[in-house]
Amino acid sequence: MIRLDKIVKTYGTGEARVDAVKEISLEIRENEFVSLIGPSGSGKSTLMSIMGCLDSPTSGEYFFEGRDVSRLSSNELAEIRNKEIGFVFQSFNLLPYATAFENVEMPMIFKGVSSRARKERAMALLDSVRLSKRARHKPGELSGGEIQRVSIARALANDPKLILADEPTGNLDTRAGDEILAVFDELWKQGRTLVLITHNPDIARITPRIISLHDGRIVN
Secondary structure, eight states: OEEEEEEEEEESOGGGOEEEEEEEEEEEOTTOEEEEEOOTTSSHHHHHHHHTTSSOOSEEEEEETTEEOTTOOHHHHHHHHHHHEEEEETTOOOOTTSOHHHHHHHHHHHHTOOHHHHHHHHHHHHHHTTOGGGTTOOGGGSOHHHHHHHHHHHHTTTOOSEEEEESTTTTSOHHHHHHHHHHHHHHHHTTOEEEEEESOHHHHTTSSEEEEEETTEEOO
């Protein structure tokens, strides 16, 4: 599904130049559950941004589903993000003024899904993360674990092939974090491809494959 070939990402120039990712080559197959682990500044979030088509590499090639996306335009990358990739972030990134239902429905509106179809799917997704009874609640009325489960339901709205989760348990207590990891494990067993970004070895151990980064390079 994913193939990175000598990916480099550089920010700034001259003395301010920072090589965030340094010639990383990597393959992730369909229906793999993989963690990217490393300390702050290791390049894992930059690499996730490239894999998620949120950013483009400075050099190297990125193939997603066999298509070279490393040189696509911003509009072309946005189309791939909307249709093929789901994101779950540490900070949740939900709209605070919208209900759980409306947050999950939003990506389908941008995709052009009919009103009836998106309402049915939004409720089904909330039910799949055990939140159908909280559909009309706004994020401020939900616990941290509930908010993150809404984020997962939103990430699944357009039936993406790839789920990228960046420190998804970072703002949660241990119990809520374990519940979120259990949801990811179930999604993997259902056939999804998941990449989990974390600095925590205990969280990384839930994935069958661990990729360790340090100073912008894969070290293990």
